Amino acid sequence: MTLEGTELxxxxxxxWLGRIAGNMLGKPVERGDHWTRERIDRYLRRAGALPLTDYLPEPADESDELGLRPEWRACVRGRVDGSCRDDDVDYAILGLDLLERHGFGFTTEQVGELWLLRLPYLQTFTAERAAYRNLTAGLKPPLTATYDNPYQEWIGALIRADIHGWTHPGDPRRAAASARRDAVLSHTGNGVYGAMWAAALIADAFTAPDARHAVEAALMVIPAGSRLARAVRRVLSLHEAGLGWAETLDTLSGETAGLGWIHTVPNAAVLTAGLLYGDGDFTRTVALTVRGGLDTDSNGATAGSVAGVLCGAGAIPPQWTEPLRDTVRSAVFGFDGVRISELAERTVRLAGPEG
Structure with a gap:
């Protein structure tokens, strides 16, 4: 099955809209060591915002406000006026620029060259910053990922994967292969598998009947024995067994304890749970994913991307899209203030038969 024309x-x-909206939803509470699942729900309960059906409310008291990210005022309901700048969106833009410049035959070295050309060093973090530093020291891939880089299996490569899924609609294996060439600049092991899995997940969402099908299809592109695959399968089995969302996350939290809140594996578990228990509803999917905690803006962004592809832009409720004003703030040189609709049109040109 393939898509083309207006449906594509x-x-x-x-x-694109789902990624940006999900990112904005999770951004105020992006600090997984502080904003646990319980603390996020307590915040929402105090503000009278459960169930969560819109961007986060303003904090109900000063103690909640002190824990929020500094950008929170531009991300809460009633104050959103275009998107905030964030690396979760910057990398999607940078990936689009990469494919427009070099096509689908791009090399990992070209990914690094484009980072140096377009991406400010201080807007990189963890594994990406280590790889950037290694690039400036003259190292080449795969050493850029392995030298003095303790973040090799963290979530950074996964958040760069969307463009590879969007431009390979219905073809998860090609999407994963493209994402892998990008990911190995900065990551190894489960860090790379996370990017491959996310790209395949998004690619399959174009033609999948539901989120579960896409999650299962994405598992086929990564090693079955990897810790990432085991965690995703665990969520699938608990969901199928009838456990509730909170019980499933409690179980996975115990089984992935010690990996940290930015590691790929526990975040993929939270994301998978959001997609399965969201059951195709855009609002429920992004809300559950962000309420799951850990790297909330990254997980919200990927969940929003998958859910947005599954349902299409026309089915995303307006409370998520209208405040974005079709505008993106970005640190990628030459793209600040670009229209979301323009980014989508350029992506479609790459994804279509002539791309």
Whole structure:
């Protein structure tokens, strides 16, 4: 099954809008060592915002406000006016620029060259900053990922994967292969598998009947014995067994304890749970994913991308899209203030038969 024309355009725009909206939803509470699942729900309960059906409310008291990220005022309901700058969106833009410049035959070295050209060093973090530093020291891939880099299996490569999924609609294996060439600049092991899995997940969402099908299809592109695959399968089995969302996350939290809140594996578990228990509903999917804690803006962004592709832009409720004003703030040189609709149109040109 393939998509083309207006349906493809609607799904791609849904992916972009979903990614940006999900990122904005999770951004105020992006500090997983502080904003646990219990603390996030307590915040929402105090503000009378459970169930969560819109961007986060303003904090109900000063103690909640002190824990929020400094950008929170531009990300809460009633104050969103275009998107905030964030690396979760910057990398999608940078990936689009990469494919427009070099096509689908791009090399890992070209990914690094584009980072140096377009991406400010201080807007990189963890594994990406280590790889950037290694690039400036003259190292080449794969040494850029392995030298003095303790973050090799963290979530950074996964958040760069969307563009590879959007431009390979219905073809998860090619999406994963493209994402892998990008990921190995900065990551190894489960860090790379996370990017491959996310790209395949998004690619399959274009033609999948539901989120579960996409999650299962994405598992086929990564090693079955990897810790990432085992965690995703565990969520699938608990969901199928009838456990509730909170019980499933309690179980996975115990089984992935010690990995840290930015590691790929526990975040993929939270993301998978959000997709399965969200059951195709965009609002429920992004809300559950962000309420799951850990790297909330990254997980919200990927969940929003998958859900947006599954339902299409036209089916995303307006409370998520209208405040974005079709505008993106970005640190990628030459892209600040670009229209979301323009980014989607350029993506469709790459994803279509002539791309």
């Amino acid at each position: 355009a609607d799904r791609v725009l849904g992916g």
